[in-house]
Amino acid sequence: MTDLDEYRSRARAWLAERTADLPPDPDLPQARAFMADLYDAGYVGITWPAAYGGRGLSAAEERAFQQAAADFPLPVGVFGIGLGMCGPTLLSLGTEEQKRRYLRPLLRGEEIWCQMFSEPGAGSDVASLQTRAVRDGDHWVVDGQKVWTSVARQADFGLLIARTDPDVPKHQGITMFVVDMRDPGVDVRPLRDMTGESHFNEVFFTGVRVPAENVVGEVDGGWSAAVTTLLHERVSIGMGATRTERPASFAALRTAARERGLLGEPGVRDLLLDLYLRERAFDLLNARMSQEVKAGIQPGARGSVSKLLLADLTLASADLASQILGPECLAGDGPIARALAWAPGMALGGGTNEIMRNIIGDRVLGLPREPQLDRNIPFKALKVGTQAKEDGE
Amino acid sequence: MRLIPTEEQRELAATVRSFLADRVPMARVREVAGSDEPYDRTAWARLSSELGLAGLAVPEEHGGSGAGFGEVAAVLEELGAALAPVPYFSAVVAASLLVALDAKDLLPDVASGETVAVLAAPEEALPAGRLLDRGEWVLEGMVERVPDATAAGLLLVVASTGTDRRGVFAVAPDAPGLAVTPLTSFDLTRPQARVELGGVPARLLGPSDAGAVIDRTADVARVLLAAEQLGGLRRCLDVIVEYAKLRVQFGRYVGSFQGVKHKLADMHCVLEQAESVVRYAVWAADEAPDELPEAAALAASFLGRAYFQVARDHLLLHGGIGFTWEHDAHLYYKRAKADELMLGAPRTHRARLATALGLI
Numbered sequence: 001m002t003d004l005d006e007y008r009s010r011a012r013a014w015l016a017e018r019t020a021d022l023p024p025d026p027d028l029p030q031a032r033a034f035m036a037d038l039y040d041a042g043y044v045g046i047t048w049p050a051a052y053g054g055r056g057l058s059a060a061e062e063r064a065f066q067q068a069a070a071d072f073p074l075p076v077g078v079f080g081i082g083l084g085m086c087g088p089t090l091l092s093l094g095t096e097e098q099k100r101r102y103l104r105p106l107l108r109g110e111e112i113w114c115q116m117f118s119e120p121g122a123g124s125d126v127a128s129l130q131t132r133a134v135r136d137g138d139h140w141v142v143d144g145q146k147v148w149t150s151v152a153r154q155a156d157f158g159l160l161i162a163r164t165d166p167d168v169p170k171h172q173g174i175t176m177f178v179v180d181m182r183d184p185g186v187d188v189r190p191l192r193d194m195t196g197e198s199h200f201n202e203v204f205f206t207g208v209r210v211p212a213e214n215v216v217g218e219v220d221g222g223w224s225a226a227v228t229t230l231l232h233e234r235v236s237i238g239m240g241a242t243r244t245e246r247p248a249s250f251a252a253l254r255t256a257a258r259e260r261g262l263l264g265e266p267g268v269r270d271l272l273l274d275l276y277l278r279e280r281a282f283d284l285l286n287a288r289m290s291q292e293v294k295a296g297i298q299p300g301a302r303g304s305v306s307k308l309l310l311a312d313l314t315l316a317s318a319d320l321a322s323q324i325l326g327p328e329c330l331a332g333d334g335p336i337a338r339a340l341a342w343a344p345g346m347a348l349g350g351g352t353n354e355i356m357r358n359i360i361g362d363r364v365l366g367l368p369r370e371p372q373l374d375r376n377i378p379f380k381a382l383k384v385g386t387q388a389k390e391d392g393e
Numbered sequence: 394m395r396l397i398p399t400e401e402q403r404e405l406a407a408t409v410r411s412f413l414a415d416r417v418p419m420a421r422v423r424e425v426a427g428s429d430e431p432y433d434r435t436a437w438a439r440l441s442s443e444l445g446l447a448g449l450a451v452p453e454e455h456g457g458s459g460a461g462f463g464e465v466a467a468v469l470e471e472l473g474a475a476l477a478p479v480p481y482f483s484a485v486v487a488a489s490l491l492v493a494l495d496a497k498d499l500l501p502d503v504a505s506g507e508t509v510a511v512l513a514a515p516e517e518a519l520p521a522g523r524l525l526d527r528g529e530w531v532l533e534g535m536v537e538r539v540p541d542a543t544a545a546g547l548l549l550v551v552a553s554t555g556t557d558r559r560g561v562f563a564v565a566p567d568a569p570g571l572a573v574t575p576l577t578s579f580d581l582t583r584p585q586a587r588v589e590l591g592g593v594p595a596r597l598l599g600p601s602d603a604g605a606v607i608d609r610t611a612d613v614a615r616v617l618l619a620a621e622q623l624g625g626l627r628r629c630l631d632v633i634v635e636y637a638k639l640r641v642q643f644g645r646y647v648g649s650f651q652g653v654k655h656k657l658a659d660m661h662c663v664l665e666q667a668e669s670v671v672r673y674a675v676w677a678a679d680e681a682p683d684e685l686p687e688a689a690a691l692a693a694s695f696l697g698r699a700y701f702q703v704a705r706d707h708l709l710l711h712g713g714i715g716f717t718w719e720h721d722a723h724l725y726y727k728r729a730k731a732d733e734l735m736l737g738a739p740r741t742h743r744a745r746l747a748t749a750l751g752l753i
Binding site: 254263269270272273276277280281282284285287288291292295297302305308309354356357358360361362364365366367368369370371 | 394395396397634637638645646648649650651654655657658659661662665666667668669670672673691694695743746747750751752753
């Protein structure tokens, strides 16, 4: 047995024991306790530097742990934004003080993080954001609104990007900050989405005073920091997909069709074959990409391919399930009804399908970029968000 | 399950790619297509003997190199990308059947490329094998649309040997009663011919009931064709992406328009999936015989559509020039369509897939 096999089987044994008495739906204190134990056992921040609370091991150990963890439902979702996006951003751009102050509690689940980029007027075009941060002595004063913020209610800290110079073009006058989510000027309101539930929040800032040492990276250099953070998001959304539940999977639908005696219908068979072809090709692509990662080939912008295909598959499979199962699948709060209501979220969150296609075109295929009319115009002279039509337009 | 090529496979592909760029450019492809030559004999000689590719998947004791379908697939991708007018696909499928039948005396010449063996294996309406009193077989019947039959130095014919029994027969190209008639092929780069067997003397290879071996060879053929299709698909996308970076209309490179860019992005997504499907199917052909029937039906169903759609859109995105005879786009478009249908109508691949998945 290699050292890595041993590492993996030790991790598996630890996880088996620690998850055995977890309730099916752990609450926040239980999730925090689990996270602390996971950290103390050495399985969080495996590749992060020891100086900041990590273990300083290689990507091989990280993968070995992920392989072991794939068999267990871990209550770590609430820490995902911190571990997958905020932490790596601080690790590469944060000051020494920031890294020492924030990373260890983040890894141990003692402090929860959220990410605040999108705004009602700045969706696909995040760089047109309007939330302002104005310098006042050794503080910045933040006013504005963010939207689609996951775990904002539980979060202790958030990474915020705000406009710090409206007199320069839009990408140049943005700064990233660490914001204390418990500040009285921060108002978090749950956003009811189309599923009828609240998975995201709106966050309102009114005169929130942020210490100057909370700037992440350079003042007015926040755009490149945000791009780094978002790349982590795209990879994690697409690549993690094999673990998420698929109520409208080929296997589930085949069983459903068989139980109802529908397999004899050529139309049903054709729909199922179409679903199989998409699903199998997607799964094989993810498997191939993860083999490439293991072989040292980084997916880079190709993560967008996986994300786009997952979004398409999610929409198509729920739709197709409904065509086979008919009206019964919409009655009550069944899995297909829920899948149909959830599906658009996958094609919108983390970048819309159109943005994914732009990324693939520009960064994977190297196609010429679209002329950006707003590139060299000061932000304050731009039209942003949703605007009334003017005469002659 | 291995889904990424080995270092050796990448090097092999690079060798073949540079040979083809040098020796079989599109001008040469068109020259062969417009001539009466069934294939480019010079290129074939160099590929098969100098580069030793004809016997790639033939065991060393029979004169081959003892490599696997992974290596053969790497070569086929490059040949498919270049539309190279050589009967490599036909020859390696025939070679794998001869290996499965343990045809020791025929293999050395096939492995060296000296003899181009071509398989005529219709799905239905098989020629009939008749055993004469002297213990000799003769074949009676016709096989339509056999790819590369005019290139064959050895024909392998699948014929019925009794009720629900099939055997493989070796037929010499100059055998009495054999007629090989070239057909007008939609795909100019892979000629097809009608094979007529009027009491042709033939030699039975292996058992007279070789159905399982024949079916497995058919699956191998589907997987290998998919690898060749993948190469063509990738070339189509590369070519149109390059053009979209050069062609200017409305004062902009056309690749900067989202109407074009998004189409190309979707074509790239098809390529990524197609490559994954092919790698899996090739792995199954080498390593996982139990998975091969499903993998082969998956590869045939996916790649047939994928290559044709990408070849079609690559032609369309060229604009008017893509509809001209001089431009190469139509050669790929026709190859992609012919490939999609070559081993049976797409519905037959889907029906086999449905069976493998327990939907029938």
